[in-house]
Amino acid sequence: MTVFRGPGRPTYAEIDLKALAFNYRQIQKRIPPGVGILGIVKADAYGHGAVPVARRLEELGSPYLGVAISDEGVELRKGGIKAPILVFSGVFPEDVHQSLKFDLTPVVFQEESLRLLSKAAGGRRKKLKVHLKVDTGMGRLGVRPESWGAFLTEVKRFPNVEVEGILSHFSMTDEEEVPYTVEQWGKFQEALAVAQGARVFPRYVHIASSANLAAFPSYSGNLVRPGIILYGAYPSLFTRQHLQIKPLMTLKTRVQYLKTVPAGTRVSYGGTFVTKRESLIATLSVGYADGYSRRLSNQGEVLIRGRRAPVIGRVCMDFIMVDVSDIPGVAMGDEVVLLGKQGKEQIPAEEIAQETGTIAYEVFCLIGKRVPRVYKG
Numbered sequence: 001m002t003v004f005r006g007p008g009r010p011t012y013a014e015i016d017l018k019a020l021a022f023n024y025r026q027i028q029k030r031i032p033p034g035v036g037i038l039g040i041v042k043a044d045a046y047g048h049g050a051v052p053v054a055r056r057l058e059e060l061g062s063p064y065l066g067v068a069i070s071d072e073g074v075e076l077r078k079g080g081i082k083a084p085i086l087v088f089s090g091v092f093p094e095d096v097h098q099s100l101k102f103d104l105t106p107v108v109f110q111e112e113s114l115r116l117l118s119k120a121a122g123g124r125r126k127k128l129k130v131h132l133k134v135d136t137g138m139g140r141l142g143v144r145p146e147s148w149g150a151f152l153t154e155v156k157r158f159p160n161v162e163v164e165g166i167l168s169h170f171s172m173t174d175e176e177e178v179p180y181t182v183e184q185w186g187k188f189q190e191a192l193a194v195a196q197g198a199r200v201f202p203r204y205v206h207i208a209s210s211a212n213l214a215a216f217p218s219y220s221g222n223l224v225r226p227g228i229i230l231y232g233a234y235p236s237l238f239t240r241q242h243l244q245i246k247p248l249m250t251l252k253t254r255v256q257y258l259k260t261v262p263a264g265t266r267v268s269y270g271g272t273f274v275t276k277r278e279s280l281i282a283t284l285s286v287g288y289a290d291g292y293s294r295r296l297s298n299q300g301e302v303l304i305r306g307r308r309a310p311v312i313g314r315v316c317m318d319f320i321m322v323d324v325s326d327i328p329g330v331a332m333g334d335e336v337v338l339l340g341k342q343g344k345e346q347i348p349a350e351e352i353a354q355e356t357g358t359i360a361y362e363v364f365c366l367i368g369k370r371v372p373r374v375y376k377g
C-alpha cells in the first residue's frame with residue numbers, strides 16, 4: 001500500500017484497486033460469454049482517478065474505455081492508456097482534431113459531426129472509427145428511431161468514417177420500470193435490423209449500463225458499459241439483490257483537534273448545534289470544499305475507533321466538528337473514516353446520498369481536487 005506523504009493535511013481518499021478487479025470479475029460472471037466490458041471512466045473515473053483506474057481496467061482486459069468528453073480521452077492517452085476510448089458526449093467542432101490526434105472514437109448522432117470528422121480524417125488520409133447512437137427512449141442524445149434509416153443512408157456518404165459500433169442508452173434503473181426497459185430493448189433490436197438492411201455491420205453493439213447489467217444481463221449486445229458498479233456502489237436499491245460488489249473508496253482523515261466544552265456551547269456557523277451536556281468535540285480537517293456536503297450539517301456521521309460519531313453544527317468549507325463524548329479513548333491523530341469502512345462499521349456512499357438527497361454517483365463525483373487519491377492493491 002502507498003503511504004500518503006502529502007503536504008501535511010491528513011485528509012485523503014484511499015482507492016482500493018483490488019476491489020475494482022473484484023467488481024470487474026463479478027460483472028464478468030453476470031454477462032454472457034463473449035460480451036466485453038467497456039469500463040466507464042468519465043468524470044475522473046467517478047472521482048476515483050481516471051488514469052490509475054483505466055490502467056487497471058486495461059490490465060483486466062477491458063476491450064474499450066468510455067469517457068464523457070474529449071479532454072478526458074486526451075488525459076488517458078497522456079497517461080499512457082492504449083485501449084480504444086469511446087467519447088460519449090458527441091462531437092464539438094474543437095474536438096475533431098483531438099479525436100484524430102489522440103485516436104479517440106466519437107459517438108455520433110448528427111450529420112454535421114460526420115461532415116466535420118470525415119473532412120478532417122480525409123485531410124490526414126485516415127479512416128476514423130465512430131459509434132452511432134440511436135435514441136430508444138432516453139430522450140437525450142441519439143437519433144430518433146423514425147430518422148434512423150435516413151441517418152444511416154447519410155453515413156454512407158462519408159467514406160472516411162467507419163461505423164465501428166451502434167449504441168443506445170437505457171433510462172430506467174428501478175424495478176418498477178421493467179416494461180419501459182423491455183420496450184427500449186425492442187426499439188434497439190429494430191434499429192439494429194434497420195442497420196442491417198442498410199448494410200451497416202458494426203463490430204460492436206451496446207446499450208447496457210450498471211442497472212440493466214444487474215437486472216437484465218441478457219440485454220447486452222456484445223459490449224456492456226458499467227460505471228458505478230465498477231466503483232462498488234449500486235445504481236438503485238433494487239439492484240443490490242443481483243450483484244455483490246465492493247466499494248473502492250475510503251475517505252479518511254485524522255482527528256486534528258480535541259476539546260471539552262461545557263453544556264450550552266454553540267458549535268459552528270449559525271450556532272445551530274448547542275451542547276446539552278459537557279461534550280468532547282473533535283475538529284476534523286475536511287469540509288464542503290472537499291466534497292463533504294454541507295447538507296450533512298447536523299446529519300452526517302463519521303467513524304472513529306470503529307464507532308459512529310455525529311457531525312454537529314454546520315459543515316464548514318474546510319472543517320467539520322463531531323461529538324466524540326460517547327467514544328472512549330479518542331485521541332488527537334486517531335484515524336477517521338468519512339466514507340467507507342472502519343472495523344466492523346461502514347458508511348456507504350448510498351447512506352451519504354440518502355442524507356444529502358442525491359445518488360451515490362454524485363457523492364463520488366463531488367470529492368474534490370483538494371483530496372489526494374492514494375492507491376492500494
Ligand SMILES: *Cc1c(COP(=O)(O)O)cnc(C)c1O
Pocket residue numbers: 040042088169208209210211225226227228229235
Ligand atoms: C455514464 C454512462 C454509463 C455508465 O452508467 P452507470 O449507471 O454508472 O453504469 C453508460 N453509458 C453511458 C452512455 C453513460 O453516459
